[in-house]
Amino acid sequence: xxxxxxxxxxxxxxxxxxxxxxxxxxxxxxxxxxxxxxxxxxxxxxxxxxxxxxxxxxxxxxxxxxxxxxxxxxxxxxxxxxxxxxxxxxxxxxxxxxxxxxxxxxxxxxxxxxxxxxxxxxxxxxxxxxxxxxxxxxxxxxxxxxxxxxxxxxxxxxxxxxxxxxxxxxxxxxxxxx
Numbered sequence: 557x558x559x560x561x562x563x564x565x566x567x568x569x570x571x572x573x574x575x576x577x578x579x580x581x582x583x584x585x586x587x588x589x590x591x592x593x594x595x596x597x598x599x600x601x602x603x604x605x606x607x608x609x610x611x612x613x614x615x616x617x618x619x620x621x622x623x624x625x626x627x628x629x630x631x632x633x634x635x636x637x638x639x640x641x642x643x644x645x646x647x648x649x650x651x652x653x654x655x656x657x658x659x660x661x662x663x664x665x666x667x668x669x670x671x672x673x674x675x676x677x678x679x680x681x682x683x684x685x686x687x688x689x690x691x692x693x694x695x696x697x698x699x700x701x702x703x704x705x706x707x708x709x710x711x712x713x714x715x716x717x718x719x720x721x722x723x724x725x726x727x728x729x730x731x732x733x734x
Contacts, residue, residue, distance in 0.1 A: 570623045572616050574598045584615045584623075587630035604636040606646040607709050609684050610691075614702055617691045622699050629706055638714050646709045650683040653705050657690055 563578040568590070571581030577596060578586070585608055589600035598612060611633065615626055691702065 570615065570626055572620075572623070584611045584626040584630050587627065588633050591631055592634045600634075602635055602637055603633045604638060604643060604646060604709070606643050606650065606683070607633055607636055607706060610650065610687065610702075610706065610709070613684065613688055614691045614694075617688075618694050618699070622694060625699070625703065629703070632706075632710060636710060636713070642712060642714055646712050647683045649709060649712060650687055650705070653708075654683070654686040654690060657701070 568578050568582045568587060570584060570587065572583070574583060575581050575586060578590060582590065583598055585598040585600060585603065586596060588603050589595065589597045592600055592602045594600045594602065599608065611626060611629060615623060690698070694702065
């Protein structure tokens with residue numbers, strides 16, 4: 557974008573990596589920080605500490621076309637930070653998701669660290685090591701599965717109920733006043 561241009565969450569394009577400012581492009585989490593009105597960062601305070609690394613990694617590992625599908629998720633994750641218990645449940649859900657995908661692929665999955673600790677001992681730090689290989693080389697089927705995983709993680713929340721996006725999913729149709 558030319559310098560001096562007005563850059564907003566409505567005009568940026570999702571790009572791989574982290575950026576100094578929105579003029580250089582944004583990753584999905586940097587876009588979430590813009591939507592939330594937080595300082596520009598790839599670690600916005602209002603986003604769940606389990607969901608953010610999933611989206612950051614996927615943003616950087618996918619092709620440019622599929623990356624643009626994450627634009628909507630930048631809005632959905634604003635306000636997703638929840639209690640520690642919810643974060644543990646989300647991380648545990650990620651581990652279960654990985655185990656199921658690996659089982660589907662016929663891979664051997666073990667629930668132990670090399671140190672002998674179970675993954676459930678600290679799922680918020682270990683789930684990404686197991687998830688990242690499944691984010692690489694995403695085809696249409698895997699892409700849909702990963703977006704579905706993020707949807708499922710967002711559904712795990714305090715108070716129940718479904719989150720509503722901050723941005724419309726598609727352009728609003730004009731209404732006529734009669």
